[in-house]
Amino acid sequence: MTFPVVGMVGGGQLARMTHEAGIPLGIRFKLLSDTPQDSAAQVVSDVVIGDYRDLDTLRDFARGCDVITFDHEHVPTEHLRALEADGIPVRPGPDALVHAQDKGVMRARLDAIGVPCPRHRIVSDPADVAAFAAEGLGEGAGGAEGDGFPVVLKTVRGGYDGKGVWVVDNVAQAEEPFRAGVPVLAEEKVDFVRELAANVVRSPHGQAVAYPVVESQQVNGVCDTVIAPAPDLDQGLALKAEEMALSIAKELDVIGHLAVELFQTRDGRILVNELAMRPHNSGHWSMDGAITSQFANHVRAVLDLPLGDPRPRATWTVMVNVLGGDYPDMYSAYLHCMARDPQLKIHMYGKDVKPGRKVGHVNTYGDDLDDVLERARHAAGYLRGTITE
């Protein structure tokens, strides 16, 4: 058999679910994981324990892999280039991945290809932030009033799930982000009505598929609920979002899954918030809600296999993240949720419960959005312990 070996760097839940999707495809999976307890390491046969920041470890791991892909975006760019120089296909490649690693590079590139973004600029100190804020005054619909605050500040590298992001109301609050000594990007605080995500998958051949645009609801900077497709979304705007994501994937030469997180503004525009070049939380609904899941299509893409149909199987699919609550053991709640709703699709990541930590998600689907939402929210809340009846 010449069925290939996919080398996955990173042992988190995205790797776990990618392995799950790779099993029916007959794909051999090799994992580089920090510890044997990591989410994916619990379920994969061929696991190497090691540090992805160490080039020798990466090189040893890559031997025998037909392609390398990622659970996260933290592998140093120079290491990816070294693997490529060794002749190992790295997908997405370093030239694409840098746009998901460095928000400054990402903004500059999206500007260059004409993709609408929030107003933004690399800032050097709190005074520069105040200047950036003032620049936004009087710009019409997108502009701020008064002193131009609030402003969003982000470290250009290393942030996720609300970490490395600050919303500052004045110049005094703008000091904190500079303490780490890394470059800081200032962005206008967008007056959005909701957040959307456009998920696409692209192969080296250039084949690409677009999932329906979803609505993504955040709580405290962390994705809470995803509704597929986004309710009441104007068809023209949906098409524009899909085309924008496909265009970004092509222009940046993304291979694999690309999530484009979007703001839908009060005045009817869509602006790019973030990019992720791997299966993404906003695509977890596809595991039970689409003909081909984002994980299966990511595997197919990095192997340059023909892509699967991304269309939905149900009128509505809802995903709600399960966060850790105060109780370390979810098993009895899990049992209760299964009994309450035999149609519920639970996805647990095998992670120890810590308050606020993503330890799983639930998917529900059906024709009645209110019912589908209630079932998913009830299950997630019950598992977390915030709902007790």
Add this chain to the structure above:
Amino acid sequence: MTFPVVGMVGGGQLARMTHEAGIPLGIRFKLLSDTPQDSAAQVVSDVVIGDYRDLDTLRDFARGCDVITFDHEHVPTEHLRALEADGIPVRPGPDALVHAQDKGVMRARLDAIGVPCPRHRIVSDPADVAAFAAEGLGEGAGGAEGDGFPVVLKTVRGGYDGKGVWVVDNVAQAEEPFRAGVPVLAEEKVDFVRELAANVVRSPHGQAVAYPVVESQQVNGVCDTVIAPAPDLDQGLALKAEEMALSIAKELDVIGHLAVELFQTRDGRILVNELAMRPHNSGHWSMDGAITSQFANHVRAVLDLPLGDPRPRATWTVMVNVLGGDYPDMYSAYLHCMARDPQLKIHMYGKDVKPGRKVGHVNTYGDDLDDVLERARHAAGYLRGTITE
């Protein structure tokens, strides 16, 4: 976390697919496999290589498992009793499993609980077979004419996929089955219009779910195509088959998945052909065609978790087995099948290709049965190499 550990004895594709179904459930999976190359051993983290016929090996393996279940029915009954005596739940238990291991015990028990079976009797030699054949003469619709042949002979233990089964036309042909020196069961050759299968899952609580009755088409004694639900099946007969399977599960105290293979006779009856107490080929359609797959429900049942909804997600789902053909490498055919049909669901087992060996299956679903059948058959034929365009 008190999420339990399921110990799976046997490393074949059923174990592989059960592990796949267990990942989202957050269930820890431990595998006892003959070799590291076995289908399931390729994809499971916690694998013990050993011989299931050795009690010490089984006992060592069972330590740390919350429950033991099976990929096959070949574990000696006395070993299962020993594990139970050690305090390890074995599901299905030995008293149930013996009915799937020994066709003589199965027939006697089904007779006792009034489940309709083909006419049958344990036979001792070819002359006894001739006597059995003659006994069927003049019995009306089910009876044979002339000398009463053909007759079906089966070794009571060890047969599967047509192995250990003979259809004999005369007394001379009846010698072969006795050569192994094991008990032989004679059965009337049923005049059936088609084969059906009723799949149910039952938990220790006594909760049980029934999948829709499917049509199962065999080629050379091996399952080839399954159509869910069985087309043009009288609703009364479908209900009768589901009730029969639920009743067998209850009477035999089956825990986990039970497949009841049935003959639908020309005169409108259903007779039990075989029982299997594990996920079954006739239930593979459920991976893509049901709200909850047979594998997920088997895991839930053996852990005494509430069962998932077994109802279909599509009007029609078709499964066709992929058998090995003359070409050892299916990868290019696999690529072609994905390109031809982006909705195709391929399930490869990671097995070396040998002519006639089950190496995977494909599922298709949709509203138009002809289309769904054509797509599945084309893909399976192309993978095998019997279709080249």
